[in-house]
Amino acid sequence: xxxxxxxxxxxxxxxxxxGDIDHRFTPSPSAVEGIAGHQALYRRRDPGYRPEYPVALxxxxxxxxLRLRGxxxxxxxQQGLLEEIKTCRCDFQAIPAAVSRLHLAQAxxxxxxxxxxxxxEGLTVRLTWYNVDSGEEQPQERxxxxxxxxxxxxxxxxxxxxxxxxxxxxxxxxxxxxAELSFPLGSFRPGQRDMAELVYKCIDQGGRLMLxxxxxxxxxxxxxxxxxxxxxxxxHDRVVFLTAKTVGRRAAEDALARFVAAGYGGSALTLSAKExxxxxxxxxxxxxxxxxxxxxxxxxxxxLEAALAEPALRREDIEALAxxxxxxxxxxxxxxxxxxxxxxxxVHYAFSLTPTLGGLALRDGGRWSLLLxxxxxxxxxxxxxxxxxxxxxxxxxxxxxxPRALARPLERLNRQLLALQKEHWEEPQRDSRRxxxxxxxxxxxxxxxxxxxxxxxQPALFQQHPSLGxxxxxxxxxxxxxxxxxxxxxxxxxxGRGPQGLRLALNCLDPARLLxxxxxxxxxxxxxxxxxxxxxxxxxxxxLPEDTVCRRLDSPFAPEQLCVxxxxxxxxxxxxxxxxxxxxxxxxxxxLGSNRDNVIVYFPSYxxxxxxxxxxxxxxxxxxxxxxxxxxxxxxxGRQELLTLLARERGVAAFCILGGVFGEGIDLPGExxxxxxxxxxxxxxxxxxxxxxxxxxxxxxxxxxxxxxLYPGMQKVDQALGRVIRTPEDRGRALLIDSRYADRAYRQxxxxxxxxxxxxxxxxxxx
Numbered sequence: 156x157x158x159x160x161x162x163x164x165x166x167x168x169x170x171x172x173x174g175d176i177d178h179r180f181t182p183s184p185s186a187v188e189g190i191a192g193h194q195a196l197y198r199r200r201d202p203g204y205r206p207e208y209p210v211a212l213x214x215x216x217x218x219x220x221l222r223l224r225g226x227x228x229x230x231x232x233q234q235g236l237l238e239e240i241k242t243c244r245c246d247f248q249a250i251p252a253a254v255s256r257l258h259l260a261q262a263x264x265x266x267x268x269x270x271x272x273x274x275x276e277g278l279t280v281r282l283t284w285y286n287v288d289s290g291e292e293q294p295q296e297r298x299x300x301x302x303x304x305x306x307x308x309x310x311x312x313x314x315x316x317x318x319x320x321x322x323x324x325x326x327x328x329x330x331x332x333x334a335e336l337s338f339p340l341g342s343f344r345p346g347q348r349d350m351a352e353l354v355y356k357c358i359d360q361g362g363r364l365m366l367x368x369x370x371x372x373x374x375x376x377x378x379x380x381x382x383x384x385x386x387x388x389x390x391h392d393r394v395v396f397l398t399a400k401t402v403g404r405r406a407a408e409d410a411l412a413r414f415v416a417a418g419y420g421g422s423a424l425t426l427s428a429k430e431x432x433x434x435x436x437x438x439x440x441x442x443x444x445x446x447x448x449x450x451x452x453x454x455x456x457x458x459l460e461a462a463l464a465e466p467a468l469r470r471e472d473i474e475a476l477a478x479x480x481x482x483x484x485x486x487x488x489x490x491x492x493x494x495x496x497x498x499x500x501x502v503h504y505a506f507s508l509t510p511t512l513g514g515l516a517l518r519d520g521g522r523w524s525l526l527l528x529x530x531x532x533x534x535x536x537x538x539x540x541x542x543x544x545x546x547x548x549x550x551x552x553x554x555x556x557x558p559r560a561l562a563r564p565l566e567r568l569n570r571q572l573l574a575l576q577k578e579h580w581e582e583p584q585r586d587s588r589r590x591x592x593x594x595x596x597x598x599x600x601x602x603x604x605x606x607x608x609x610x611x612x613q614p615a616l617f618q619q620h621p622s623l624g625x626x627x628x629x630x631x632x633x634x635x636x637x638x639x640x641x642x643x644x645x646x647x648x649x650x651g652r653g654p655q656g657l658r659l660a661l662n663c664l665d666p667a668r669l670l671x672x673x674x675x676x677x678x679x680x681x682x683x684x685x686x687x688x689x690x691x692x693x694x695x696x697x698x699l700p701e702d703t704v705c706r707r708l709d710s711p712f713a714p715e716q717l718c719v720x721x722x723x724x725x726x727x728x729x730x731x732x733x734x735x736x737x738x739x740x741x742x743x744x745x746x747l748g749s750n751r752d753n754v755i756v757y758f759p760s761y762x763x764x765x766x767x768x769x770x771x772x773x774x775x776x777x778x779x780x781x782x783x784x785x786x787x788x789x790x791x792x793g794r795q796e797l798l799t800l801l802a803r804e805r806g807v808a809a810f811c812i813l814g815g816v817f818g819e820g821i822d823l824p825g826e827x828x829x830x831x832x833x834x835x836x837x838x839x840x841x842x843x844x845x846x847x848x849x850x851x852x853x854x855x856x857x858x859x860x861x862x863x864x865l866y867p868g869m870q871k872v873d874q875a876l877g878r879v880i881r882t883p884e885d886r887g888r889a890l891l892i893d894s895r896y897a898d899r900a901y902r903q904x905x906x907x908x909x910x911x912x913x914x915x916x917x918x919x920x921x922x
Contacts, residue, residue: 171257204229207227268308397526447484473487502533589642717889801827830890
């Protein structure tokens with residue numbers, strides 16, 4: 156008998172939603188505020204009240220074993236009361252009846268499961284709206300007998316029956332295909348089988364795994380294969396493949412396509428950012444303003460059925476389906492999440508302050524496993540996700556032309572900004588503090604509450620006043636960061652230029668605590684990359700627990716495949732660059748002139764790149780070279796231009812930025828790329844922000860320079876080295892230029908599987 160597990164919340168949403176999309180009444184702008192609202196109500200309830208009450212029921216229907224599961228917000232056995240709590244920040248009377256009906260239906264399903272399990276005569280079902288700003292609560296309740304509750308559950312199951320049959324057929328097809336699925340790349344490369352076994356054990360045990368494997372080993376396929384196999388073995392319920400960059404998403408989609416071609420019969424979905432797929436940019440996500448939101452839920456079931464007939468849904472597939480059914484493509488992707496086997500998504504969806512996937516995993520109680528690609532990128536991305544800024548100039552632009560009622564909360568906030576400008580700062584232009592003034596926080600909370608209420612009454616408010624909408628969402632992010640405040644945060648002030656130049660920032664120095672909180676929502680987590688050393692540093696940076704299994708696999712390539720030369724006579728430190736520039740140019744000219752292969756030369760900055768290129772231009776010994784230079788604002792078209800050039804021509808010399816889009820993630824096997832030269836050791840710039848990081852890491856781990864400068868810098872070097880050897884047939888060379896490569900602290904951080912030798916210029920080369 157096929158077994159299907161469905162969350163009560165998903166059953167309610169499938170059966171009882173109708174009409175338009177309306178995001179004005181989602182629980183609250185902040186998940187933290189929503190949790191706080193629930194806790195506030197729990198403190199008001201009687202001692203016998205049981206919060207977060209787990210419910211589950213096994214049903215057999217039409218040859219399918221169905222397990223309904225979930226957590227009711229509150230249950231009071233003595234009072235015979237089941238409560239569903241929803242938070243808001245608007246007038247209760249403004250909440251549409253359709254929204255309340257959906258939440259009341261969810262509560263009724265919880266009540267039906269409890270009544271059946273405990274053989275009760277009936278229960279009081281209560282839906283409580285709680286205003287997070289005023290603290291008021293608005294209950295709506297009714298008593299339902301056991302027979303009526305059983306009928307309600309049966310009616311929902313009748314509505315769900317056809318969809319359940321489709322799910323069961325798809326599950327049977329998926330599991331059968333996985334039982335027969337062989338590794339689609341043929342035999343495992345050396346190291347790939349070890350990776351697959353480690354990932355499978357991690358999923359089986361619900362553990363945490365940090366896996367460093369060399370570039371070119373085929374990590375994506377090696378981790379995806381055991382994760383798919385574990386689905387059929389019921390080791391977990393869903394696979395989430397997370398990427399930090401577009402190139403990683405494409406690699407995951409391509410790997411999945413190979414599995415589909417090899418016979419995989421499950422389903423997969425790529426999530427795309429709202430701004431990339433929206434059919435009505437500039438319009439409100441509401442039926443009154445957007446035609447793709449109007450009547451969305453009335454057409455959703457047909458769209459879901461059509462979507463799950465496809466083995467893998469990329470962005471273009473979702474858009475095509477959305478146009479076919481005239482519905483919102485972004486919301487369609489979100490509504491597919493409970494029903495697909497594999498999700499490919501940006502790390503934002505699991506680790507941000509509004510984590511869509513983490514929230515689902517917690518609410519439905521399912522076993523979601525994360526596969527975190529290029530995991531070394533996550534701490535840097537997370538610092539951005541857990542930081543926020545506000546500009547006084549943006550506030551003034553948002554206030555311009557507003558009616559008095561809308562302008563008032565902005566004026567209150569502006570007074571707080573003026574007060575900050577008048578204060579004495581440690582430095583004339585900038586100031587850094589451990590705490591955010593309470594008066595400023597109060598003004599921000601008041602603005603969010605007032606504008607949230609206005610938005611509920613006027614869905615197109617931000618379309619009429621775009622500057623107001625942009626500032627409002629900046630304030631929301633500011634509030635979310637404040638909700639997470641801790642010792643690893645700093646409140647930064649910058650006066651800027653002119654009376655409106657003030658800028659406030661909340662900077663997260665170390666995202667480890669918040670990454671740990673969000674990672675805990677998932678059944679298992681596998682973080683993998685070619686550069687996760689030193690292991691202790693990366694484990695701590697990723698917020699992984701001490702019992703994380705850390706493995707570093709050997710390279711499948713022979714040491715002689717990449718000949719790495721070190722030129723430690725050139726000092727590339729910032730203060731020495733002008734002095735050593737002629738030596739650097741001569742060295743690179745010798746390297747570029749010694750062969751006609753394609754080469755990428757990596758620099759630590761655009762200025763350094765341009766100064767060096769000025770000395771190289773016009774040299775007759777380099778006239779055969781086709782030069783390509785990375786632009787400061789390289790778009791996708793420019794990126795593709797270089798990849799196409801390297802694929803078609805030989806003798807290309809590309810000048811790029813170390814740690815940029817061409818420094819990792821690109822796959823250029825064979826003659827497409829046979830050589831790299833790396834100028835410097837990749838250390839981050841010395842500035843106020845990096846120095847704050849150094850001080851924090853020194854205080855916390857006693858390794859400030861290493862954690863803030865040395866390890867991140869050498870990670871970029873190692874990634875760039877990994878661009879050359881991609882297959883067992885590749886051969887290539889690399890040149891490392893910097894006097895610090897003579898230092899053991901730097902040398903020991905280079906990949907251990909290559910051989911290193913001093914660079915000797917060719918006879919007659921410039922000295």
